[in-house]
Structures are given as C-alpha cells and as structure tokens.
Amino acid sequence: MSEGIGARVLRKEDKRFITGKGRYTDDIIEANQAYAAFVRSPHAHARIVSVDASAALAMEGVETVLMGPELVADGIGNIICGWGVTSKDGSPMNMGAWSALATEKVRYVGDAVAIVVADSKALAKSAAEAVVVEYEELPVVVGSVEALAEGAPQLHENAPGNLIFDWEIGDLAPTDAALASAAHVTEMDITNNRLAPNPMEPRSAIATFNEAEDHYTLYTTSQNPHVARLVLSAFYNVAPEHKLRVIAPDVGGGFGSKIYIYPEEIACLWAAMKCGRSVKWTSDRTEAFLTDAHGRDHVSTAKIGFDKDGKIVGLKVNTKANLGAYMSLFSSAVPTYLYATLLSGQYDIANIYCDVQAVYTNTVPVDAYRGAGRPEACYLIERLMETAAREMGVDPAALRAKNFVKSFPHQTPVIMAYDSGDFDANLKQAQEAADVAGFAARKAEAASRGKLRGLGYSNYIEACGIAPSAAVGSLGAGVGLWESAEVRVNPVGTIEILTGSHSHGQGHETTFAQIVAERFDLPTENIQIVHGDTDKVQFGMGTYGSRSGAVGMSAIVKAMDKVEAKVKKIAAHVLEAGEDDIVIEGGAVKVAGTDKQMLWHEVGLAAYTAHNIPEGMEPGLKESAFYDPTNFTFPAGCYICEVEVDPETGVTEVVQFVASDDFGTIINPMIVEGQVHGGIAQGIGQAMLENVVYDEMGQQLSASYMDYTMPRADDLPNYSVHHASTVCPGNPLGMKGCGEAGAIGSPPAVINAITDAIGNNNLAMPATPAAVWAALQDVQSKIAAE
Amino acid sequence: MKIAMTVNGKSVSRDVPDNTLLVEYIRDHLRLTGTHVGCDTSQCGACVVHVDGRAMKSCTMLAASASGAQVTTVEGLATSKDELHPMQVAFKENHGLQCGFCTPGMIMTATDMVARYQGQGKELTEEAIRHELEGNICRCTGYHNIVKSIVDGASKMTTA
Numbered sequence A: 001m002s003e004g005i006g007a008r009v010l011r012k013e014d015k016r017f018i019t020g021k022g023r024y025t026d027d028i029i030e031a032n033q034a035y036a037a038f039v040r041s042p043h044a045h046a047r048i049v050s051v052d053a054s055a056a057l058a059m060e061g062v063e064t065v066l067m068g069p070e071l072v073a074d075g076i077g078n079i080i081c082g083w084g085v086t087s088k089d090g091s092p093m094n095m096g097a098w099s100a101l102a103t104e105k106v107r108y109v110g111d112a113v114a115i116v117v118a119d120s121k122a123l124a125k126s127a128a129e130a131v132v133v134e135y136e137e138l139p140v141v142v143g144s145v146e147a148l149a150e151g152a153p154q155l156h157e158n159a160p161g162n163l164i165f166d167w168e169i170g171d172l173a174p175t176d177a178a179l180a181s182a183a184h185v186t187e188m189d190i191t192n193n194r195l196a197p198n199p200m201e202p203r204s205a206i207a208t209f210n211e212a213e214d215h216y217t218l219y220t221t222s223q224n225p226h227v228a229r230l231v232l233s234a235f236y237n238v239a240p241e242h243k244l245r246v247i248a249p250d251v252g253g254g255f256g257s258k259i260y261i262y263p264e265e266i267a268c269l270w271a272a273m274k275c276g277r278s279v280k281w282t283s284d285r286t287e288a289f290l291t292d293a294h295g296r297d298h299v300s301t302a303k304i305g306f307d308k309d310g311k312i313v314g315l316k317v318n319t320k321a322n323l324g325a326y327m328s329l330f331s332s333a334v335p336t337y338l339y340a341t342l343l344s345g346q347y348d349i350a351n352i353y354c355d356v357q358a359v360y361t362n363t364v365p366v367d368a369y370r371g372a373g374r375p376e377a378c379y380l381i382e383r384l385m386e387t388a389a390r391e392m393g394v395d396p397a398a399l400r401a402k403n404f405v406k407s408f409p410h411q412t413p414v415i416m417a418y419d420s421g422d423f424d425a426n427l428k429q430a431q432e433a434a435d436v437a438g439f440a441a442r443k444a445e446a447a448s449r450g451k452l453r454g455l456g457y458s459n460y461i462e463a464c465g466i467a468p469s470a471a472v473g474s475l476g477a478g479v480g481l482w483e484s485a486e487v488r489v490n491p492v493g494t495i496e497i498l499t500g501s502h503s504h505g506q507g508h509e510t511t512f513a514q515i516v517a518e519r520f521d522l523p524t525e526n527i528q529i530v531h532g533d534t535d536k537v538q539f540g541m542g543t544y545g546s547r548s549g550a551v552g553m554s555a556i557v558k559a560m561d562k563v564e565a566k567v568k569k570i571a572a573h574v575l576e577a578g579e580d581d582i583v584i585e586g587g588a589v590k591v592a593g594t595d596k597q598m599l600w601h602e603v604g605l606a607a608y609t610a611h612n613i614p615e616g617m618e619p620g621l622k623e624s625a626f627y628d629p630t631n632f633t634f635p636a637g638c639y640i641c642e643v644e645v646d647p648e649t650g651v652t653e654v655v656q657f658v659a660s661d662d663f664g665t666i667i668n669p670m671i672v673e674g675q676v677h678g679g680i681a682q683g684i685g686q687a688m689l690e691n692v693v694y695d696e697m698g699q700q701l702s703a704s705y706m707d708y709t710m711p712r713a714d715d716l717p718n719y720s721v722h723h724a725s726t727v728c729p730g731n732p733l734g735m736k737g738c739g740e741a742g743a744i745g746s747p748p749a750v751i752n753a754i755t756d757a758i759g760n761n762n763l764a765m766p767a768t769p770a771a772v773w774a775a776l777q778d779v780q781s782k783i784a785a786e
Numbered sequence B: 001m002k003i004a005m006t007v008n009g010k011s012v013s014r015d016v017p018d019n020t021l022l023v024e025y026i027r028d029h030l031r032l033t034g035t036h037v038g039c040d041t042s043q044c045g046a047c048v049v050h051v052d053g054r055a056m057k058s059c060t061m062l063a064a065s066a067s068g069a070q071v072t073t074v075e076g077l078a079t080s081k082d083e084l085h086p087m088q089v090a091f092k093e094n095h096g097l098q099c100g101f102c103t104p105g106m107i108m109t110a111t112d113m114v115a116r117y118q119g120q121g122k123e124l125t126e127e128a129i130r131h132e133l134e135g136n137i138c139r140c141t142g143y144h145n146i147v148k149s150i151v152d153g154a155s156k157m158t159t160a
C-alpha cells in the first residue's frame, strides 16, 4: 500500500497553505466585531495606585475599558497551575494569585491591567495609551539566584523568600557516598538560557457571546482547545463547558507556548459578554515577547563521579528554576517530572540525587517550550559526559558507550523505566554518517586555513507520549493525559477521523490518514481528519510532548479495531461466512480464499440502511475510543555536530550536523525528517543565537526581532538525518514520537563541538561570537600565565 | 482617502484611513488573508507581496504608496484554480512548509529571487538562497527543506 505506514506521502493540508487559503484565527471576522488592546504595566514590579480611563472612554468608538477589580467581582477565577508539586518537607507548592487583569500589584513588564474594546484595532491601541495608571514602583528581582537571596524583593505574600517549592528526587546519602568514593569527579556550573518560543503566528483570540443562547464561542491559537475549554470553565468560571465552544483553526506553530490559557483569552470572553459584541485581540510581536510563556532558565550545579574504569557511580544536581512572576499551567512539572526524571540520560547510573528550587521573579512566566525539561536534563548530562571525558583523557564516545544502558526494560533511580532502545546502534550510525574517522584530517586542514575545528556529541534520551493518567495523577497532575478519537465510516464508505490531537504544523491530516489507509487499504483522499473544535470532537488533551503519534494515533487504532470488528460481523452476515474468514483488502471486504466479497462502501451502506445486519446489532458504522498509555515512550539518539571557529573573531560556523534517531515506527519519513530539521534549528538557535535578556529593572532588552536573534537560513547548515529504530513495545503502532528530539539533542552537541574547538570547557549558551572569542582569550591568558 | 490599485489582476478601490499599511489594505479591506503579519519591525517576511513585480514587505509600506500599482499576493500566484505556480508545487513536493504561516511570504520571496537571478543570468546557488532569505523567518522547518524547495522551484520555473 503506497500511502500506508512508512510512505513519504505528500501533505494533504499543503494546498491551502501554499495558495494563501489557510484559515488562522486572525483571518476570521465575526459580524460587528470590536477590537481589544491591553493596558500593560511598564514596570516589572509596582503597586497600582489608581487607574483613570476617562480620557479613553471619551474617545469616539471606544466601547469599554474593563479592569481587574470588576473581573474579580464578576467571579472570574485566578489563573492556575494544573500540576501540584510537593516540597521535600511535604508542604504543598506556594502558588501566588494570578488574576487575568491585575488588581493591586503588577509583577512583570507586560502584566495586563485593563482591556480596552473599540471599533478598530488602531483606536483600541490609542485608547489603551490614553488610560492613565498611577504606579508606586517596588524593588525588582529578575534572576532565580538573586530572588532566593536574603532580603530580595518579595513577589507573592504566600511564597516567602520567593520560593515556590523545594523539591527532590533520588537518594541523597548513597549519592554522596558514591561521589566520595569516586576515582574521578567532574563538577560544573551549568546555565540553561531563557528562550522565547516565537511561533511565527502571534497568539490571537476572537470571542463571541450569544445572549439569547447564553453561549460563548472562542476562536483561539491553541494546541489543545478542549483543555482550554475545561480550564476556562472549571477554574476560571467564564462559562460552563456546555455553553462554551472553543475552536483552534489553523494554528501557525506552537512549540508549547500555545498550550496555556492566558489572560487575554479570558479577558476577551468576559469583555464579549460585558459589551455584547465579538471581541478580537491579536498579539503583535513585541507583546508576544512580553507575554507568551518563556522556556528554560535553569541555573544548576552538577557533579558526576566515575570509578577507575570510567563507569559512572553517581550524579548529584542542584537546579534553580526561574518560573517568572506567576505559575503558568504546567510550569511546575517542567523543572521536576519532565526534567530530573531524565537525568540518567542513556546511562546506567545507580545513584542519582537532584533537588530543585522553583522561584518567583519579576519576569514573564516560564513554562514548557519544545522539549520542556528534557533539553535541560540532556544539556546537563551531555556536557558533563563530554567534559569528564576530556578531563580523564578518554574518548568521549567510548566513555558514553561504556556506560550505555544495554538491556531493557531498565529502571532508572529517577522514576523512568526505559522500555527499548539500542544506543550503540545510534552512536555507530551517527559516527559513520559524520565520518568521525576523518575528523583529524579535517581539523588539520582547517588549521592550515587558520580555523579551529571541533566535534561534539550528544546522546540524548527523552520521555514522550505523555502520559499514563494514573501515573501522572500520582505525581500531581490535575488532568489525565489520554487521548480520544472517533472513526466515522460514512454510508458511501469515506471516512472521517475526529481526533483530540491538534495539528499546528505536524501534518496530522496526512499521517493520521496514512494509518487509516494502511488498516482499511483505502486511498488517503477518502479520509478526512477533523480536529480543533470542541463542538465536533468529543474530547482531547491536545498536542504537546510529542504525544500525538504515540497517544493520539493509538486512540485512532483502538477505534479502528472496533470498526474493523463491526465491518467483519456485517460482511460475515451478508456473505454468510465466518467472521474469522473475513479479510479487508483492495477496497473490499472478502471471504478469504473465495471470490465472495462486498466492496468497502457496500459495507458502509449496509450498516446505515440496516436492512440486513446481524440481529441485535446497532445500525451505523462509527466508533470512538479513549486511549490511556501504559508508559512513557523513550525516543533516543546520537547527534554529532562539527564546527569551525575563526579565532580572530569568535565567529562560529556549524559545518556539519548529523542526527541518528530512534523514534520507533515511522509513519511518514518526510514529515519526521522535517520535525527533526526544525527541532535542530531551534536547538542550534538556543546554543548559538537566542537569549532573553532582562536588565536589573526587569525591562526585557530582547523583545523584538532586532534584539532577539532568531535563527535564519544563513545561520544554519543542511542536516544529515538518519534513523536506527527499535520498536516501542508500549503502544499498538510501536511509535515513540519525534517532535522535540531535535531541540533536546542538539544544544549540547553544538556546545561540546565549540568547546572542543577552542579548548575551553567553560562556555555558556548562547555561544555568540563575543562569548566564543572571550572564552578563547581565557585559554590564551591561561597559557600565557603558565 | 480612496486608494485604487490592481491586485491579482483585478482593479480594486477602497476608502481607507491615510495611514493604512499595504498589508492592512490587503488583509482587512480586500480580505485576502494569505498575506500574514509575523512581526512589527519589518524582520520576518510573512507579509511579502509583489509590487510592480518586486518583492516588498507589505507591513512596511503605506497602501497609498502602492496606489496605481500592480500588486500580486500569494492568492494571485497560480495561473488558474487547478494550476499551481511551479514554486508552490516545489514547496509541497519538498515539504517546504509545516505550520504554513511563513509560507506565503517565503513563496513570494522565492519567486522574486528566482526571477531576479534568472533575469540577470546568475546562478542561484544554495548559498545564495540562504543569503537571499535573510528577511524571511521560519520557526518550523529549520530552512533545510525551504532551500531545497527553492532550488527545485527554480528549475521548475526555467522549464515551465
């Protein structure tokens, strides 16, 4: 079957995008819509003394100006974090109140104070500027270490010392003992820089309230419209679930930042009800930098110990995680259960201990960004391994291979039970593709041109397919992380798949159709994927954490199992054969070994006419399923990066980037490779270009594309992408997930390559030319001093 | 003020505020929403259209300055409903798009780039393509397949 599993099927969704017919939230216009703009705090920390909206309200065409106290009085609830994390001492996390519109205090630059609704976008913006807010400025803190220090400005009354939680995992005493007895210990301070996700489509929302029906509709840029509806209803009391329809139409990228329910959607829904008009808001890019949840921002110290043979004996980590001014939806899970549980990397480590302090600061809230916790873990362990190898004078690949987990299942000391993998195979495949054997010659050739060439590895593992509901429930998650699907075979035999996953670039309309084409031996053009609308799809947890294949497709498989069983019953009945003898192939349902058959669409028709179906069978041919995974999945791989540094300027070029991934079963290699490309680009971006920078007043200095360096085409190489896969035993298709691997695996490979080139392990991300040059000067001054 | 121009071969005229940007004229007044807005500093290229045959960032230009001009947006690139422009075909065949948000701007930039190079008889190398894409940001594809698409689109445009 040319369009089934493993085929490079061209994307069904492309035509509308290449012809300009995509339908994104900002493209939608509701009758008589008004436009919203937000009055935002220019201060990182301040008390609101007074707000005067009279000048704005006097402008012609301004509908209303609404503020926090009224929002609270109307019963709109605070924004919450949906994952409870418990501190070492057993106390619950200290979550400060976050009102969609600030009431007494503002805590970061961009914090929303009021929503202004007007006839046009331009008018809403000028009216927002005309709202006069008097602030009493308060002292500001932006870094996690500073926020924990004695005497630091305090953000939330119920979080003394700005500490949200002080959490731990693993066993401290045995880890300390193992490190004390180690033959070699490598110790590093490791910072994971703060990033702005920057999907190219800015966030947008358009809310409509139908007074006669007491019903709300929200179009929004969401990766998970059902979760948005659930949270808006159950926690924010905007409307009950049956009175709220959330639609996420075409969405222009998410990378995590469109998982969360932000103040703006809440305020637009509320304002639509208050003023009886549809209210639309679209973020501009500056607003996106100021309000979209950021990613990463970890400051860690780490120690890894080895015995005399180079086997790891223990790993100890302390991490301070900056969560910004408020706790975003999954913010607590990112630096804990999505991070420290992966610190074992691809290695067999008996003793691991990690503690994490999560901290409030006067910065944009931090939450999951592509990889979410796993890039931080991977960066930490892979920099340690490379540095340790250099310190011990051994080959970094050999040191890794010696410590690889080689038999599965493998229980790590930090919760995760790896189910499958062949780390040697990925390492070998990457080494061959990167021609590691020829590196010395390339390095010598580069040296002859005055360039420094370096090579770096990263052997990553991550946990995807989130997640078994009971397991995450026991760890504090407020939701289950299953997925749902519905398979509708129409009377004419065409098929609609309704899925709770959401595609915002991942190509589900193609890959989901492929698994159906494979199962029922039909062309993909007869299969339509429906997603992103809470009125159409029964429920869904959405797309993030590389879960749409392993969890979302598994739900479709489960529903297809039920459809197949019914199809076989109907055919057996009509064709007067045994169910076990029925096979589905070539667009027909046949009695094996005979010429008796029904065409596929005849079975559909039979099910709906119901003139001749087995007694007691319900008419119709539509089944639904909920799939709850039994374990995480564990994509893994080996990335090798090769760079050339100009020692005169520090300018660094990535001259080769090789990936060997184990994603389990691959449905469409073309799409999977695209995911890897995009992930690597974001990882190289983190390693060399991107950085959110605040000054000490809490002003974001990097809040535009003039100041935040997005990776562009000429910053990046072509990528050499390969697969060496083992099948995942945990789900019916054997899939592991591929959406985040590139962003997780690549940063340490890049930094390990640059530090190899310059001979200095002490280099932080982003490795800009200035940073690389400074690190080179350090080496030279050391040499001079010796 | 009344602003008239030719967009995708059709004469159009709209009464709009003086300070209306070309991208607002196209998106909000003509309702051609294939042209996107991805930034506010003229950096991302999501808004690229052709004005009198040259690629322009429509977020950086007043509608008034395109008065009387021939404007082509991504919606006007294909010659007919069934016949896509070779560059559009190339983007599809080479998986040059994921979320699709940057795509219209990429395609409009690419067709302009190819026409310029071919017009001057210059070779459009991969390196030149990467350099020419300076003003277009894509967050999804890592550019690998966009570059591939433009190489392929260029050869398709020669043979077309």
Ligand code: FES
Pocket (backbone or CB within 6 Å): B036, B037, B038, B039, B040, B041, B042, B043, B044, B045, B046, B047, B048, B057, B058, B059, B060
């Ligand atoms: S919207 Fe025109 S360059 Fe970004």
Ligand code: FES
Pocket (backbone or CB within 6 Å): A200, A252, A253, A505, B096, B097, B098, B099, B100, B101, B102, B103, B137, B138, B139, B140, B141
């Ligand atoms: S395809 Fe999403 S930004 Fe380029």
